Amino acid sequence: MKKLTITGKSVEEIITLFEESYGIKNGEYDFEIIDKGSAGFLGMFSRDAVVEITIKKEYYERRLEEFLTNICKYFDKHIFVSVYAKNAKTFLAKIEGDGIGKIIGKHGKGLGALQHIATIFLNRLSDTKVTIIIDAGDYRERRKELIKNIVENALKRVEREGKVALDPMFSFERKLVHEFLKNHPHVVSYSVGIEPYRYVVIERRRNGDSFKTRKHRTYHHR
Incomplete structure (x- = not known):
């Protein structure tokens, strides 16, 4: 996840x-001694020690879980947060409890805001860009079904009107729209606007509209 080369006496x-400055625990890092260092002879020809330290995913999992827990407790003291790394660049967080409705917010805006600040927090700790995906009470799964219904209704409108613009959505919701539409070759889709007002446009495929043209329109699928 992150490597540091540190010198010292x-x-x-x-x-x-290192442990004190990072607040890191045993088992959350590995280290390799590059040079043990030397006191030299009579204080002469001394050499600093050099250690290469690798911070492991367990450190980031714990820090993210603590960060989210500290925020969520202001909504409800009985909310439980669990975090695990899907891979080196993607972390999944699950929030459970009776008060999750307050965290999700209207149309998931609270959940989206929480995910945004959590991503900023963890990226400041890591030297590689990471993605945070937060779900609260299976909200994403329920939202997936709703998005599917929205797409099906939009397709009916496209048949009548030729082009439909959906309401602004979060990145993961827009990706779902594009995924659903892959099974409908008679339409093309693309995202328009700036966050948090970015939305998806679905339109009827024009004559001669090739896959290359579709790909050009949809390269902003986030």
Whole structure:
């Protein structure tokens, strides 16, 4: 996840200072001694120790879980948060409890805002760009069914009107729309606008509208 090369008077000093400055726990990092260092002879020709430290995913899982828990407790003290890394760049967070409705907010706006600030938080800790996906009470799964219904109704309108613009959606919702529409070759879809007002446009495929043209229109599928 993140590698650091640290120098110091000794390996022990490097590890101690590293643990204190990062608030990291045993098992959340690996280290390799590059150079043990040397005190030299009579204080001459001394050499610093060099250690390469790799911060593991467990550290980021814990930090993200703590971050989300601290926020969620202001909504309800009985909310439970669990986090695990799907891979090195994607973290999934699950929020459960009676008060999750307050976190989700109207049309999922609260959940989207929480995911946004959680992504900023974790990216500041990592040296690679990471993605955070948060679900609360299976909201995303329920939203997936709703998006499917929205797409089916939009397709009927496209048949009559030729072109339909959907309401603004979160990134994961727009991706669902595009995924659903892959099974409908007679239409093309593309995203328009700037967050948080970005929305999907669905229109009837024109004569001679090739896959290349469709790909050009849909390269902003987020």
